[in-house]
Amino acid sequence: MTRLIVAAGGGGDAVAAAMLDAALYGDADRAVIFTYAWDRLLIDPVPGPRGAHDFTGLEQLTASVWAVPAEARPIAPAGSTLPRLAAELPHTFALIDPYQGVEGVTRQLEELVRHLEPESIDLLDVGGDILARGDEPTLKSPLADALTLAACCQVDASIRLLVAGPGLDGELAPDDLSGMLGSLVHTFVAKDVEPISSVLDWHPSEATGMLAATARGVRGTCEVRDAGLPVLLTGEGPTVHEANIDAALSRNQLARAITATVTLADVETHSREICGYSEIDYERNKAAWLSKQAPPRLDPEAFLAQLNRFEAEARDRGVTHTTFRHITEALNFDGSQHAELRQLLIQCRPDQYDPPIWSIAAGTNRSAPQP
Structure with missing residues (x-):
């Protein structure tokens, strides 16, 4: 029998789905993971999610559903x-195409x-922003979650x-979520991370990276995203809870508003009206800005001097960890x-790296290795 997991926001949710499936079912037949191809600008310079028309080499599963195999590009x-997830993990990744x-x-x-004909269907969200109303000031990326919840x-x-x-996504505080979380389904531990450990070496997801880190016992405050949002890494971090899906829909204003939408543009219009923005607009604006910037030359000594200053300032803010994405953008x-x-960074500071989380060193500054 097949299990189906819908990765609510795509990206890291798909990796977390693979970790959860392995933790709950071991080496049994792997689940089909239904997910967006939506990577942030660090990986995909084109704003927004990718549809089936954006790939070659897809495998057709149904009239309108395509799987993304390792050979797809x-x-x-x-x-x-x-495609790289499909190459490294034993799951089937089916593509959510949101353009209708x-x-x-x-x-x-x-x-x-x-x-x-799956024996079970789970809708999985890392962080819990799928439970948002839509008007929270800390909410940054409601669109994908609202779309999958509505569907x-x-x-x-x-x-x-x-x-x-x-x-862990830094969008809703744990205290805001506590009243909406139901029974505990699982608490990840270090051994649960092993099936996805190779993925964590390169995948850009911050929330799933922190989920894995808390499962390994990491605790502290982690700065994430380009804005440097502080996220607390606590004992609640590696938990998985069930939530009432009908109550989530009743609470999520954007999900209710977009039920009859037939284009992604329609979904964006509702997001602007309800949330005050479309996250794809944010990506468009950022991509346009980045296209006009010349990336700095990577000089190891200069870079590590920058990093030393960044770490000193982060320690002053009470930060204990950060992500590779945040270092890159900061x-x-x-x-x-x-x-x-x-x-x-791996060459110079291997003791600070627990993929994909970086420990903010409490020791002395270090320089680049000599050739």
Whole structure:
């Protein structure tokens, strides 16, 4: 029998889905993970999610659902982590194509359910922003979660809503979520991270990275995103809770408003009206700004001097950890230098690296290694 997991926000939610499936079912038949191809600008320079038209080499599962195998490739200049996930993990990754709005995603999900006849269907969100109203000042990326929630609530099937790592996305505080979380389904521990450990070395997801870190016992305050949001790493971090999916829909104003949408543009319009913005607009504006910037030359000595200053200032703010994405953006580097930066940091400071979380060193400043 097949299990189906809908990764509510795509990206790191898909990685967390693979970790949860392995933790709960071990080496049993792996789940099909239904997910967006939506990587941030560090990986994909094209704003917004990718649809089936953005790939070559997809495998058709149903009339409107395509799987992303290891051989698939995004069409340049787009980028995607899904082919590499398919190469490194034993799951099938089916693509959520949002370009026909909630009606399109609902149709895709209904086809997938008929095709697979899954024994269980879970809608998984890391962090819990799927439970947001839509007007919270800390909310940054409600669109994908609202779209999948709205679609799941229209499908004639039993779907369980799961929230992993409450508060780890930095969008809703754990205290705001506590009253909406139901029974504890699982608490991740270090051994649960092992099946996805190779993925954590390169995948850009911060929330799932922190989920894995808390499962390994990391505690403290982690700065994330380009804005440097502080996220607390606590004992609640590695937990997975069930939440009431109908109550989530009743609370989520954006999900209710977009139920009848037939284009992604319609979804964005509602997001601007309800939330005050579309996160794809944010990506468009940032991509336009980045296109006019010349990336700084990567000089190891200069970079590590910058990093020393960054760490000193972070310690003054009470920060104990950060993510590779935040280091990259805080020091004004871009995605084209991603691999080179990572290699330099691993070479110079391996004791601070617990993929993908970086410990803010409490010791003395260090310089680049000599050739």
